[in-house]
Amino acid sequence: MRALRFDRKPLRYAAAFVAGSLSPGKGAAVGPLALVDDDPPALPSPDWVTIRPRLAGICGSDLSTVDGTSSRYFEPIVSFPFVPGHEVVADAPDGARVVVEPVLGCVTRAINPPCPACARGDLGNCERLAYGVLEPGLQTGFCCDTGGGWSTAMVAHPSQLHRVPDAMSDEAAVMVEPTACAVHAALAAGVHEGDTVVVLGSGTLGLLTIAALRHFTPAGAIIAAARYPEQKRWARTFGATTVCDPPELARTVRRATGSLAYREQLTGGADAVVDCVGSEGSITESLAIVKPRGQITLVGMPAGVKLNLTTLWHRETRLVGAYAYGTETLASGERRRTFELAFELVAAAGLERLVSATYPLRDYKAALEHAATAGRRGAVKVCFDLRSEKGR
Numbered sequence: 001m002r003a004l005r006f007d008r009k010p011l012r013y014a015a016a017f018v019a020g021s022l023s024p025g026k027g028a029a030v031g032p033l034a035l036v037d038d039d040p041p042a043l044p045s046p047d048w049v050t051i052r053p054r055l056a057g058i059c060g061s062d063l064s065t066v067d068g069t070s071s072r073y074f075e076p077i078v079s080f081p082f083v084p085g086h087e088v089v090a091d092a093p094d095g096a097r098v099v100v101e102p103v104l105g106c107v108t109r110a111i112n113p114p115c116p117a118c119a120r121g122d123l124g125n126c127e128r129l130a131y132g133v134l135e136p137g138l139q140t141g142f143c144c145d146t147g148g149g150w151s152t153a154m155v156a157h158p159s160q161l162h163r164v165p166d167a168m169s170d171e172a173a174v175m176v177e178p179t180a181c182a183v184h185a186a187l188a189a190g191v192h193e194g195d196t197v198v199v200l201g202s203g204t205l206g207l208l209t210i211a212a213l214r215h216f217t218p219a220g221a222i223i224a225a226a227r228y229p230e231q232k233r234w235a236r237t238f239g240a241t242t243v244c245d246p247p248e249l250a251r252t253v254r255r256a257t258g259s260l261a262y263r264e265q266l267t268g269g270a271d272a273v274v275d276c277v278g279s280e281g282s283i284t285e286s287l288a289i290v291k292p293r294g295q296i297t298l299v300g301m302p303a304g305v306k307l308n309l310t311t312l313w314h315r316e317t318r319l320v321g322a323y324a325y326g327t328e329t330l331a332s333g334e335r336r337r338t339f340e341l342a343f344e345l346v347a348a349a350g351l352e353r354l355v356s357a358t359y360p361l362r363d364y365k366a367a368l369e370h371a372a373t374a375g376r377r378g379a380v381k382v383c384f385d386l387r388s389e390k391g392r
Helices: 010-022 060-066 070-076 177-187 203-216 228-236 246-257 280-289 310-314 339-347 361-372
Strands: 002-006 031-036 049-057 089-090 097-100 152-157 161-163 197-200 221-224 243-246 270-275 292-299 320-321 325-328 336-337 355-359 383-385
Touching: 002 161, 002 361, 049 097, 060 177, 060 361, 089 152, 161 243, 177 203, 177 221, 177 325, 197 203, 197 246, 197 292, 203 221, 203 228, 203 339, 221 246, 221 310, 243 246, 246 270, 246 280, 270 280, 270 355, 280 310, 325 339, 355 361, 361 383
Parallel strands: 197 221, 197 270, 221 243, 270 292, 292 320, 355 383
Antiparallel strands: 002 031, 049 089, 049 152, 049 383, 089 097, 097 161, 325 336
16 A cells, blocks of 8 residues: 555654744655555454545644644554544445544444443543554554555544445545534534634634534624635635634624723623634633633644633633544434534535645645645645555
8 A cells, every 4th residue: 555654753753843833834844754655554353444545634633743743642642653644535345435433432442341431422532542452542543553544545443434425525525524523612612592602713623613603503693713815705604703813803702792801801702712723822812702601612732832821710711622523412402423413514514615625645745735834825625635546
């Protein structure tokens, strides 16, 4: 098979950090990611299958890994060498197209009985990410035993595979996994009827979260901060009622909520803030614009940050994380798999339109640089196209 493999090479990782810090996406040119020809991963147990990716997305966590900026928190729950890629639509052995649900929970690890989180369907909170029949790995794409979507072959457990409807394009199917993350975030945000919700960040995850908030919650006004013209256009298309430049966000929220301001802090603010950036600056701004006893849902992956949490204490703000997916509880009380809801939203909102560019594996350096600078280049989702790759 042909694959992009990420090896444990500390000096190259350090070089990627320097290059990626100077120019996002440049870590691919000097880091420990390389195009290789290798054997497909062995099946971890007889019930696993080999699948062949068709499209595989590039997400923010992939980019932070390639650029050497991801948190060291992940080191014990990642195994090397691994093939990245967890946003995957692939061909299964029976000829069906499938989307991969990449979390490596207790079922995939042959752990029985499952941990409490897996038993209740919250796969993203699995307590056994480093145990069982697999090497450590929080997801497919970060585990040496499974391979990943940036390749012509990988392995998956049947519980991870969701059949793609015949009428759904590959471009739509590859959006299901990131949409599931957004659906989980929107439903975790605690939105009530008519609430004012702010979404920070209008990259792929931010735009999908806007769509999920509008489709699955009773949100009133949705205020989005977006830097680039295409991001602003898509934010409005998917349901934002107000879109502003990031420097104008606090003023926009103040006017929308009738709040006053003392320095950077609003006296009132939005009912809920969904932070799809995860930086020190975005979390600080979220704390400044959410109302007392409001909730900030952190969806963008943070690394090390330094925060003044006095306002969180004083205003009794809830700061919660939203990672991955599993099973959701809807307002009606119905429990549904997040991926089922994601398939629904992708079809309803036409989210395949966000796939802006595709690249063959051999052009991975250009692909990763494009993905890292997508916003200013008028793009959203960049993918690898494996459909005509040698070795499929």
